[in-house]
Amino acid sequence: MTDFIHNDFLLESEHARELYHTYAASLPIIDYHCHLPPAEVAEDRKYKNLTQLWIEGDHYKWRAMRQLGIEERLITGSASDKEKFMAWASTVPYTLRNPLYHWTHLELTRYFGITDLLTPDNAAAIYDQVNEMLKDDEFSARGLIRRMNVNVVCTTDDPLDELTAHKQVAGTEEGFRMLPTYRPDGLINAEKDEFADYLRLMGQNTGVKIRDWESLKEAVMKSIRYFHDRGCRLSDHGLPHAYGEGVNEAKASAILKKRLTGTDICPEEEASFKSAIMHFLATCYDKMGWTMQLHLGPIRNTNKAMLERIGIDAGVDSIGDFKQAEELAAFLNKLNEKGSLPKTILYNSNPADNEVFATMAGNFSQEGIRGKVQFGAAWWFMDQKDGITRQIEALSNMGLLSCTIGMLTDSRSFLSFPRHEYYRRVLCNILGDDMQKGYLPKDMKWIGKVVEDICYNNASEYFKFPRSVGKNLKAV
Structure with missing residues (x-):
């Protein structure tokens, strides 16, 4: 079975595939406008878990979770990081046709090599797998920037x-x-x-x-x-x-x-x-x-x-x-x-x-x-x-x-x-x-x-x- 995020994702013709793979895919990134916290880059922050890295501060995800009626304590409140991640994982299947669905699986694939669709059934295993990977220096703030071939x-x-x-x-x-x-x-x-x-x-x-x-x-x-x-x-x-x-x-x-x-x-x-x-x-x-x-x-x-x-x-x-x-x-x-x-x-x-x-x-x-x-x-x-x-x-x-x-x-x-x-x-x-x-x-x-x-x-x-x-x- 072909992975959802596969080599030719969104590329619907031979010409599109050649343009992307030959001319676009390997180019560096100039990210000339973002809101990354500079202090986290300076201190080369290492993230304790996927919630801190992926959900903390992400109001796109928060909006989707609220629209499902999820309790605020599981979004920005007092719940544990794992509980917040599980709440997000329960949301993901309902985001189909929202860009969050594509972004979520593209990010899991590109950073962590995870090609499975995120669901409540596999969320705990994915959370533990990524948390183990985050112990490696390659997944620090600077490592994540380098990993994506970012120039500026x-x-x-x-x-x-x-x-x-x-x-x-x-x-x-x-x-x-x-x-x-x-x-x-x-x-x-x-x-x-x-x-x-x-x-x-x-x-x-x-x-x-x-x-x-x-x-x-x-x-x-x-x-x-x-x-x-x-x-x-x-x-x-x-x-x-x-x-x-x-x-x-x-x-x-x-x-x-x-x-x-x-x-x-x-x-x-x-x-x-x-x-x-x-x-x-x-x-x-x-x-x-x-x-x-x-x-x-x-x-x-x-x-x-x-x-x-x-x-x-x-x-x-x-x-x-x-x-x-x-x-x-x-x-x-x-x-x-x-x-x-x-x-x-x-x-x-x-x-x-x-x-x-x-x-x-x-x-x-x-x-x-x-x-x-x-x-x-x-x-x-x-x-x-x-x-x-x-x-x-x-x-x-x-x-x-x-x-x-x-x-x-x-x-x-x-x-x-x-x-x-x-x-x-x-x-x-x-x-x-x-x-x-x-x-x-x-x-x-x-x-x-x-x-x-x-x-x-x-x-x-x-x-x-x-x-x-x-x-x-x-x-x-």
Whole structure:
């Protein structure tokens, strides 16, 4: 009987199989956006059991378990790690047609060589088998990264972070680079109660007392340079939508002073401040040669009771239906008019916006840069077979698929790197099917090169990550 995850999984034609096995399968991974905890890489954490490695912090799994009505104590609560794993194993058979079903078995196969389907009947044996394997150093945090042929992994980091973990890993010969990404939510969300405290801490870190717009800009630029010197080449922003209002620095400074004194601001002032700070940040990224990532559209923490019980990232987020096009166009255009638009990746959480984002990316090009503004890979609720397919179809129809920089994990799990394989298989199946039907020429060498570019070469050229972190950085 053929294993469920077999050599030709998702590859439905001879052309697809040749594209994948000859051109895609062996390529290294550039995981340019994830949420792996840097400290676990720095300390090279060894996991006591499969629950700690696989279920701890994974809100995708938590959502599925809750939908089956499983007790919260068996998900994030007081139950033992083995009880939590058994609860997950009882869930897996019910996840059929959800991406969790594919991911679960792909990860068991790729990391542990387990080809059996996970069920309540074999869960205890699999748990014990993997726990025994986890005693080996090859299954530590760094070992798991090396195991998947990862060249670069970019974490997501707060500007207040001293990046001690990144410095520690940079001083080792691991065969991969762990680089930070600048995620300045605390600078942008002026409406939050903790905003003034956040700026006070940033002032302490940078040696700049933040009292007005000019001092804020000085502190931010110092913070950005600090990250740059430690290898950062990307920023990341999670927003409901872009902020395209005209930039009025005097107005932004007045709003900032109100918040520094604890005075509340209205929604219009909030939008004005966010427009100004996002515009300023983008100009900084452009000066530093960074790439700006815009993750747009979700509604976060919708279940307030669960938020209070579990905290953020509890798995109670949803696709939003915000209007995206006008403000996104205005935001990008204002930067472009000033010659300050950095390389940018646009991610949408709502599949209804696929064509909007695909066409928006094509509006802002620059000589000498392939795909300066990217329609990013299928994200969050859409990083499954259908979502990946729809993103590829929209990009192919509205832009140039050949210029895309491929997949990322966007994950907190060290077992998520096979999502790159999953994307590559879907990509090769689409192109192979087109070749089979005569929609594309049967030019395996050329289309194979395009596959290599999408899966690795384009990202390597686009980001130009530093080879080493120090005073004299050299670009790849």
